[in-house]
Amino acid sequence: MSRPSLISPPAELQALLEHSLPSFLGRLDDAGQAAFAAWPEERRDALRRVFAASDFVVEQAVRDSAMLLELAASGELERRLAPGELRAQLAAALDGCAGEDDLARRLRRYRNRQQTRIIWRDVTRQADLAETCSDLSDLADASIDLAYRWLYAQQCAQSGTPVGRRSGAAQHLVVLGMGKLGAHELNLSSDIDLIFAYPEGGETEGARRSLDNQEFFTRLGQKLIKALDAITIDGFVFRVDMRLRPYGSSGPLVYSFNALEQYYQDQGRDWERYAMIKARVVGGDQAAGAQLQQMLRPFVYRRYLDFSAIEALRSMKQLIQQEVRRKGMTENIKLGAGGIREVEFIAQAFQLIHGGRDLSLQQRPLLKVLDTLAGQGYLPAPVVDELKEGYCFLRYLEHALQAIADRQTQMLPDGELERARVAFIMGFDGWNALLDRLAHWRGRVDWHFRQVIADPEDEVGEGRQGVGDEWLPLWQGALEAEAAQHQLHEAGFVDSLSAWQRIEGLQHSSPLRAMQRLGRERLDAFMPRLLAAMAERDNPDLMLERVLPLVEAVARRSAYLVLLSENPGALGRLLTLCAASPWIAEQIARFPLLLDELLNEGRLFSPPGKSELAAELRERLTRIPEDDLEQQMEALRHFKLAHGLRVAASEIAGSLPLMKVSDYLTWLAEAILEQVLQLGWRQVTQKHGFPLCEDGSLAREPEFVIVGYGKLGGIELGHGSDLDLVFIHNGDPQTETDGAKPIDSAQLYTRLGQRIIHLLTAQTASGALYEVDMRLRPSGAAGLLASSLAAFERYQQGEAWTWEHQALVRARVLAGSETVGERFEAIRAAVLGRERDEAALRTEVSEMRAKMRDNLATRATAGGTAAEAFEAAAAFDLKHDAGGIVDIEFMVQYAVLAWSRQYPELLRFTDNIRILEGLERAGLIASSDVRLLQEAYKAYRAAAHRLALQKQAGQVSGDHFHEERRGVMRIWRELGLA
Known part of the structure; x- marks a missing residue:
């Protein structure tokens, strides 16, 4: 596109000059007045144009009038800088720098000088788009690299020189510039996206106390960011954004080459491939940087026609379309429909798909890529011409918006004065004329954008959306914090700041950082669905608080995410239960296997009866080999967790009244105790053999009962209740078992009690079955773990306190020998029924x-x-x-x-x-x-x-x-x- 036309400032801008010009001239001393008087008329006209267009230039000229006169005297306002000239100027400006504060001051003053020159040449149309972008990118390159080299020398003097452990060579940082900086396409007020890396691990040498290379370069990176980004009285150099590094803001600031390669190989996502297309070494060790880029090239460009990228690109395109639909995006010339980003996407989509095989596409500048697409036949030449023309118009307009106040914006102004300024810079007689041209180019760009990797399913109807698509930009990090919070607020989240912080916390959590690519893709598909489902319900804040720990817990078992993504009913039931109960939410987060229970609504809200419970558990355990104790213990825990969830779900749904809830929880405990007793009996008898009965025969079944007290005995268990148990047996301590390792019968039953407690309380991957309290046994903690019937009777009749008899009111046999149980009941009746005062x-x-x-x-x-x-x-x-x-x-x-x-x-x-x-x-x-x-x-x-x-x-x-x-x-x- 040709440069915008030059027109005279309109009347409303002429009024600005009546204030700005006198302010500038009033700051000139006699020498300055004389120098200004010698300016040719063309330069004076240019000054009026620039002052009418840019508050930033006016501010710099008034603040440092000598700077503007020096620029004019050097001829730099009217000529293009030679290659390397800008870097040489900055190097001279930094010569003799006295410290970090002095470095910051000199960098900022030189930046303000160059920014003034670049805006001047842009507004006066002495520079075209390519020159403006090139100068801004050269300024960034020089600022980054020269600041780095100064800081590196200072850091080495303080901490020693970092040396590679393998190579023994001195190490330098490699600074990768991403995005527009990487493509040498910076705009007038762009931030710079950077990634820091160093070749290999090791330690510093030459200092009293050595530093690990990672620590050395982290400190150096922090100082470099501060030197460029911190706002001082002189402003800033460039805003620095480090979020494109692995793991974003939560990841280390600096990575070794091996760590970067490993990350992108194992976990690199498609949007990171997309971003890495533009990566360029902008500072530090250029040779090592070239080696790093060669290492990462297989991640970015596949060696074949990469049609696997099509689905990923389709998702990215969908993400862009979703963001375009957001409120306020119509005024954004970068992110809105038909904006700058859509042209970039068209070019980079072809690069991702074909760049591995067609090396001509492995380049960064967008306009050159578009030319290649036409030259190689990927796009018709007229399409490329339209895209280039539209892109240049949008970039010129972007510069016009940013030239006014050196502010990072792509939003069309709503004030009359700013609209007049933008129209003037763009060479239009009025705002409406500019809008008409803008609408034309945005329409053409958007049309071409829609033709790229179109999804056949999307052709059914314009604007068709998948479930949760509107949440893709937020989850993918495409929104600024303020926009994300606004979307959450609009969706019904009361505390949108906390909600956003929770989502960010999840994104930066360790489990998510450790996810492999497939798991991350599943998570990216699930989270928008989850947020959309929450937004449709009351109190989404509460659901977010309770469900995100579950998402974090299952991050590395992403099949559960697929389960919820593909079963909206299960997801709905999950939200219902978690909203109703933090206890349920915590249980599912601790034991994600419970998610399977959400698939069957009928089963979830209809727990089985007592006999069905016992039969189901018996059947489960019969399928497990008798010698596989670990699997038996897990099966018991799975059974308890699943049925506990069903009872809680039924209680919340109102299908179980209180008394039935306690009944079911008690029946569940009884069924488990019955099987635990059998498992324990099998284990102790395999080792020690069987004891003798009173009649001298072998006791093939335990003469032993488990007695429940408290809530368990009273059929009143609640969620999370422990079990008050007493063990009673009818073993004869004078007889021994018949096994290879014989012990007396009383000791056998004590061992049985120990096994039962172990089976109930041992912590496995699925937690413990129950907490067990044995303090109600005779003599409490000091008593035998398992009491004989005779000892139990003697204690209850002669030694027990009244409160122990009170406890006996709620005692009942839960599992074990019918004969021993009957004798226990007789003892209980005799103790409770005796005459009392x-x-x-x-x-x-x-x-x-x-x-x-x-x-x-x-x-x-x-x-x-x-x-x-x-x-x-x-x-x-x-x-x-x-x-x-x-x-x-x-x-x-x-x-x-x-x-x-x-x-x-x-x-x-x-x-x-x-x-x-x-x-x-x-x-x-x-x-x-x-x-x-x-x-x-x-x-x-x-x-x-x-x-x-x-x-x-x-x-x-x-x-x-x-x-x-x-x-x-x-x-x-x-x-x-x-």
């Missing part, structure tokens, strides 16, 4: 309750007894405070101990609800009070379940459950329990 019993129960309340209840409200305990500001502990769960349990236990001698039917059940029904049938507690206690008990437990699923303590505010609490406390008093 009710007054003494009331005192003992009351004292134990008081101790518990003092230690465990809410102290601020005297355990829930103070008046303020019923205020909203107070907390009510559902379990331990007065009127809560423990009060009800103690009343039931007191009643059984006090009255079961007369009413043995009270011993039939171990759960509080049915014991209360028995008390009602016996006429021991009024029906209305039984109803109150049952409903209060269920209400408290339901609330505790909900809190457990939310991973919250079992407390509610004091203004809850007033009627229930007061009723429970009243009945407590009426029973005489003070």
